[in-house]
Amino acid sequence: MAVSYYLCPQSLRVSSGSRLFISNSGYSWDNHKKRIHHLVCASARQPEKDLCLESKLLHLLLLWVRRVEVDPHLSPPKVQTLLDNVKWDDKGLAVAIAQNVDTGAILMQGFANRDAVVTAISSRKATFYSRSRSMLWTKGETSNNFINIHDIFFDCDRDSIIYLGKPDGPTCHTGSETCYYTSVFDLKEHQQVEGNELALTTLYSLESTILQRKSEVEAEQSGKPSWTKRLLLDNHLLCSKIREEADELCRTLEENEDKSRTASEMADVLYHAMVLLALKDVKVEDVMQVLRQRFSKSGIEEKKSRVSQG
Amino acid sequence: MAVSYYLCPQSLRVSSGSRLFISNSGYSWDNHKKRIHHLVCASARQPEKDLCLESKLLHLLLLWVRRVEVDPHLSPPKVQTLLDNVKWDDKGLAVAIAQNVDTGAILMQGFANRDAVVTAISSRKATFYSRSRSMLWTKGETSNNFINIHDIFFDCDRDSIIYLGKPDGPTCHTGSETCYYTSVFDLKEHQQVEGNELALTTLYSLESTILQRKSEVEAEQSGKPSWTKRLLLDNHLLCSKIREEADELCRTLEENEDKSRTASEMADVLYHAMVLLALKDVKVEDVMQVLRQRFSKSGIEEKKSRVSQG
Numbered sequence: 001m002a003v004s005y006y007l008c009p010q011s012l013r014v015s016s017g018s019r020l021f022i023s024n025s026g027y028s029w030d031n032h033k034k035r036i037h038h039l040v041c042a043s044a045r046q047p048e049k050d051l052c053l054e055s056k057l058l059h060l061l062l063l064w065v066r067r068v069e070v071d072p073h074l075s076p077p078k079v080q081t082l083l084d085n086v087k088w089d090d091k092g093l094a095v096a097i098a099q100n101v102d103t104g105a106i107l108m109q110g111f112a113n114r115d116a117v118v119t120a121i122s123s124r125k126a127t128f129y130s131r132s133r134s135m136l137w138t139k140g141e142t143s144n145n146f147i148n149i150h151d152i153f154f155d156c157d158r159d160s161i162i163y164l165g166k167p168d169g170p171t172c173h174t175g176s177e178t179c180y181y182t183s184v185f186d187l188k189e190h191q192q193v194e195g196n197e198l199a200l201t202t203l204y205s206l207e208s209t210i211l212q213r214k215s216e217v218e219a220e221q222s223g224k225p226s227w228t229k230r231l232l233l234d235n236h237l238l239c240s241k242i243r244e245e246a247d248e249l250c251r252t253l254e255e256n257e258d259k260s261r262t263a264s265e266m267a268d269v270l271y272h273a274m275v276l277l278a279l280k281d282v283k284v285e286d287v288m289q290v291l292r293q294r295f296s297k298s299g300i301e302e303k304k305s306r307v308s309q310g
Numbered sequence: 311m312a313v314s315y316y317l318c319p320q321s322l323r324v325s326s327g328s329r330l331f332i333s334n335s336g337y338s339w340d341n342h343k344k345r346i347h348h349l350v351c352a353s354a355r356q357p358e359k360d361l362c363l364e365s366k367l368l369h370l371l372l373l374w375v376r377r378v379e380v381d382p383h384l385s386p387p388k389v390q391t392l393l394d395n396v397k398w399d400d401k402g403l404a405v406a407i408a409q410n411v412d413t414g415a416i417l418m419q420g421f422a423n424r425d426a427v428v429t430a431i432s433s434r435k436a437t438f439y440s441r442s443r444s445m446l447w448t449k450g451e452t453s454n455n456f457i458n459i460h461d462i463f464f465d466c467d468r469d470s471i472i473y474l475g476k477p478d479g480p481t482c483h484t485g486s487e488t489c490y491y492t493s494v495f496d497l498k499e500h501q502q503v504e505g506n507e508l509a510l511t512t513l514y515s516l517e518s519t520i521l522q523r524k525s526e527v528e529a530e531q532s533g534k535p536s537w538t539k540r541l542l543l544d545n546h547l548l549c550s551k552i553r554e555e556a557d558e559l560c561r562t563l564e565e566n567e568d569k570s571r572t573a574s575e576m577a578d579v580l581y582h583a584m585v586l587l588a589l590k591d592v593k594v595e596d597v598m599q600v601l602r603q604r605f606s607k608s609g610i611e612e613k614k615s616r617v618s619q620g
Contacts, residue, residue, distance in 0.1 A: 078497045095405050095419055104414020104511040109405055109470040121494060151496070153509040155489040156482050160419040162490050162509050172466050179465040180472050184431060186461070187388040199463040199472050201414040202598040206605050239560035246556030246579070250549035253586050262590040266583060267600040269556070273576060276563050280572040288512040290577040295516050 079121070083114055087159040091131070096161040098126045098139065098171065100178075101150045102288035104201055107171040108139070108179045112161055117152070124149045126163040145169035166289075203284055206271065210278045231275045238275055245269045389431070393424055397469040401441070406471040408436045408449065408481065410488075411460045412598035414511055417481040418449070418489045422471055427462070434459045436473040455479035476599075513594055516581065520588045541585045548585055555579045 088094055096112035099105065110128035112120070116136050120127040126147035127138045140146030149165040172179040180199040200208055213228040231238045249265040251257070277284065398404055406422035409415065420438035422430070426446050430437040436457035437448045450456030459475040482489040490509040510518055523538040533539075541548045555578040562572040587594065 076498055079494060082492065082494065082497060097407060097416060097419065099414075099416060099509075099511070102512045104409075106407060106409060106416065106472055109407065109465065117494075121498065151509070152494040153490040154492045154494070155419065156484055156486070156491070157489070160489070162416055164509055164511070174466055176466070179467070179470070180463040181466070182392065182464045182468075184389060184392065184427075184462040184464070187392060188386050188431065199409075199461070199474055201409070201474070202412045202602040206601055209605065235563055239564060242556055242560050243553075246552055246583075249583060249586065250552050253545055253589060254549060259590055259592050259596075262587065262592045263596045263600050266587060266592070266597045267604060269579070269583060270597065270601065271605070273556075273559060273579060276559065277572065277576060279563060280569055282569050282572045282576070286569075286573045287576045287580065290573050291516055291580065292512040294577060295519065295581070 082154065082158075083117065085158055086114070086117075086154065087157065088113065089159070093129060093131070094159050094161055096126075096128055096163060098147050098163045098165060098167075100285075101164045101166055102285050102292060103204055105178050105204070106180060106199065107147060107167055107177075110139075117161065120149055120152060120163060124165075126165055139171070140168060143169070143173070145171060147171065203270075207274060207278070207284050210275055214278050228275060231272065232279060235279070238272065238279075242269070242272045242276060245272055392464065392468075393427065395468055396424070396427075396464065397467060398423065399469070403439060403441070404469050404471055406436075406438055406473060408457050408473045408475060408477075410595075411474045411476055412595050412602060413514055415488050415514070416490060416509065417457060417477055417487075420449075427471065430459055430462060430473060434475075436475055449481070450478060453479070453483070455481060457481065513580075517584060517588070517594050520585055524588050538585060541582065542589060545589070548582065548589070552579070552582045552586060555582055 086094055092113045093111040094113075095109065096116070097109045098107040100107055111131060112127070113129040113136075116127045116129045119125075119136060119138070123138065125138045125140065126149055127136060129135070130137045138146070145168045147163060147165040147167045149163050151164045153162040153164065154160070155162075170177050172181075176198070178198060181197060183197040183199070186197050198208075210228055213226060214232055216223050217229050217232050231241065245265060245268040249262065249269050252262040252265055274284065277287070396404055402423045403421040404423075404427075405419065406426070407419045408417040410417055421441060422437070423439040423446075426437045426439045429435075429446060429448070433448065435448045435450065436459055437446060439445070440447045448456065455478045457473060457475040457477045459473050461474045463472040463474065464470070465472075480487050482491075486508070488508060491507060493507040493509070496507050508518075520538055523536060524542055526533045527539050527542050541551065555575060559572065559575040559579050561567070562575055584594065587597070
């Protein structure tokens, strides 16, 4: 039975403790639909008791069906050419970086061979090549925390790949949102315990600070007084500030103020609005998701019709 | 003369066409200050005519002085331990990803050895190991587009590094903001020419769409009508929408509306405010920079005193 390794969901686990087999019934080639139909043998190597068979099986079968549908010959010629021109290293690999499409957070980094990229294009799940296990693996196969791909990018040198996607849950096997939580400068300057600080970009670093102030307020810790804490404790003050800052932002346009004033007022609007988000337990990532869904492709036109109807 | 290769700015170029030498005057070890003082020999390998010697030389000498100041023995023990525990590959390398601290954009990816990381910690410039040239190189040595490091993160497996920093200019040698501008799905779905689409996360993808509408309006292209174009052409409408959306966001707190309503209203505030930013030629990245500078460490307290004085 010659079946490509990537058709085998080797991480399949069953609750019974016994191995599960799906027998191979051969394959057919449908010239009209240009698809290969397979059934493959799958063997659970690490049976575990506490997993729900039905749920896991469904996920894995769906994944497997997606993988089976991979047909390199179906990819448009330009994608084929792109893949032909990738500078795979001496092991046939390129660096593959998974990035959260909404927050920009770098979730994890692995390696991909050509099959992994072809599988990722087809299944829309971030797929890597495991150098230690010498096989393809799709992030989420065991944890269900898949990274759902929105687009794939190659760099100018054609030896580095971004999987731009939306994670179903924490990416790191430790339960952390991303795998990057050990800050060198944190260690260098504060000698703190490793693993305290996620690699956060500006907006999410500010969100993290606001949430920290919120937890201090909720725990009634004394700590240092801060403007953020005052806002968190006074809805009237917060809302009057948001309205005031929005007005000041508008006046930079209406009164033709300079660019730096606009950037400064927009920063004020963002900060105060983010304090409100924290109070409402809404994450900036949730807002980004709304923006993405609303404004993808035809979204702006939809917005137009929604407003013009209103 | 035994000088570590990373002390040699080999990319030094001179305008005269002749080679430039800075002779080695030996070194001294100052036990009190714990610094090594060097002067090294530098030879311009690819003389070019059009570069300003003074400017380039100053940059390179500053970089060289920073490198010379690298003393691994001075790093705190926990950073030393971290570096000792990195899983360098069989060539002594780990993957190093440079990310824009404000936008989250992945700028480029290279490889780093221990010396590169130590140099990056010390110089605060993203530094890599060039596999093709078998030497350290600091991004920006030739282009002046350095990536100024704010923090460095290791992943859970200790074999992948993020240089989180602020680029001085476009990172890619092609002049593109980042090296990732070839979208597989763009090729797959539209068969467009490669290189049209940067890997943008949600907020910057929306900004790009708004800027595209702005250029259509400015070029008086007919194109499809859109809500964004209407806003771009009518300051009164835009400002009334920004004030209205800010008010609606506040009301989700004041009237205890559900979380999804808050996320939706915040998305409205952001989108309309971003149209104003586009009109004022202010980039979202500029706003993030203001936020970062204002709210880093003591920033929120500064804000408090500023406001309480006001």
